[in-house]
Amino acid sequence: METEWLRTFIIAAKTENFRETAERRFITQSTVSKHIQHLEKELQTSLFERHAKHVKLNHLGAHFLRQAEIVVATVDKALQSTQSLKRGFTSQLTIGVAPQIANSTLPAIIENFQHQKPAIQLSIELLKSNEIGEAVYAGAVDIGLSKLKSTRDVHTKILxxxxxxxxxxxxxxxxxxxxxxxxxxxxxxxxxxxxxxxxxxxxxxxxxxxxxxxxxxxxxxxxxxxxxxxxxxxxxxxxxxxxxxxxxxxxxxxxxxxSNTYFLSKYVTADIEAFLANCDAIYKNR
Structure with a gap:
């Protein structure tokens, strides 16, 4: 089972339109059909109901969609982490940050941290403050910089x-x-x-x-x-x-x-503690 088949299927399942899938994937519509056919042959079941030129995801297709997304996400994460290691990064941190912080203190925080810890790769996700605690708790981000305290049971410090x-x-x-x-x-x-x-x-x-x-x-x-x-x-x-x-x-x-600024994390690791110390230093010097 090829990953490219899964990528095609995920878009087709969400759009229920092979033409649109072809446009998004930059492939031909006949290639989309072949990818879906290969999957259905390997799974030995239909994933779509076909009516003339229209397709509709069936219940087995809906189930397989959830599994396909997990597989593709896992593959993408493995590729990304391998490329990061190749470029000299030893670990990664994903930061969920409120726009108010991103537009003020975040650039100084990132610049200082990258100077101190160049081997840690950072990813930044802009989120509303009321979404950050949930993202930290769910593991979608490693660290949250928020203007609101989370209602979830996460490590919290006022910066x-x-x-x-x-x-x-x-x-x-x-x-x-x-x-x-x-x-x-x-x-x-x-x-x-x-x-x-x-x-x-x-x-x-x-x-x-x-x-x-x-x-x-x-x-x-x-x-x-x-x-x-x-x-x-x-x-x-x-x-x-x-x-x-x-x-x-x-x-x-x-x-x-x-106005409070909160540092949120679900776990405490050496990398997260280093980022917290960096945030503390930036805010104290302002």
């Missing part, structure tokens, strides 16, 4: 407790921040765990209005264009502050509110 900064357009930097909070739209992130605490303080103002965006970079861009203001962790706005594209305040009324 940082960052004060919030109120960011405003440069053209409004001379306006009193409490006045801005009553005049401007306050932009917030879907997974900002500190937002409820911010709202408690805002309730003491005569009025305020808010709008939810689901990406930190979009929030910063909206603020640059004068479409609102926002509370964000210090590390997230550091580059914009130095570039003078945004202005930030530390507002006394909100000084007790912090």
């Amino acid at each position: 940082a407790k960052e004060p919030l900064q109120l960011i405003v357009p440069m053209g409004k930097k001379c306006i009193d921040p409490m006045k801005l909070l009553q005049q401007e739209t306050i932009l917030t992130h879907e997974y900002a765990p500190y937002w409820q605490e911010v709202q408690r303080v805002l309730q003491h103002l005569p009025s305020y209005k808010s709008m939810q965006l689901n990406q930190t970079e979009a929030i910063k861009n909206f603020v640059r264009h004068g479409l609102g203001i926002a509370f964000l962790p210090k590390s997230v706005i550091e580059s914009a502050y130095h570039e003078q594209s945004l202005h930030s305040y530390s507002v006394n009324e909100f000084s007790h509110i912090v």
Whole structure:
């Protein structure tokens, strides 16, 4: 049984369309048919129901699909690890990271770690903070860098407790921040765990209005264009502050509110401990 047959079958099973499968696999439609026929001959069973020019995955095909995906994933992992070893890597770590962290401290973390541990190959997966704990628990990633604590039973360490900064357009930097909070739209992130605490303080103002965006970079861009203001962790706005594209305040009324960054892992290995130590060092130096 050839792996290429399995790769063709997986796409055909998901699309139930041999023409589309051929396009995705960059092979002819007749080759797709031959791959499926070879599989069915070896398995001694049909995997599809055929009606004129249409095909539909049958129950045996659905069962075989799950097994085929496992086989192909195993083969791909073996190929990747062998190539990594050939290039001088001795081990691998997959990091699941929230976009907010990826756009702020992650580049410094990766650069420093690769300098210290060049034989460890890193893979980065961008995930929402509410997905990272589950990915760590399921073994999909080795390490999670998240803005949310996981509900799963995983090793957890707080890397940082960052004060919030109120960011405003440069053209409004001379306006009193409490006045801005009553005049401007306050932009917030879907997974900002500190937002409820911010709202408690805002309730003491005569009025305020808010709008939810689901990406930190979009929030910063909206603020640059004068479409609102926002509370964000210090590390997230550091580059914009130095570039003078945004202005930030530390507002006394909100000084007790912090944004946590969590390091999550299911297991503790020497490589994971080394990455954790590296993260600690980067956050402490900020």
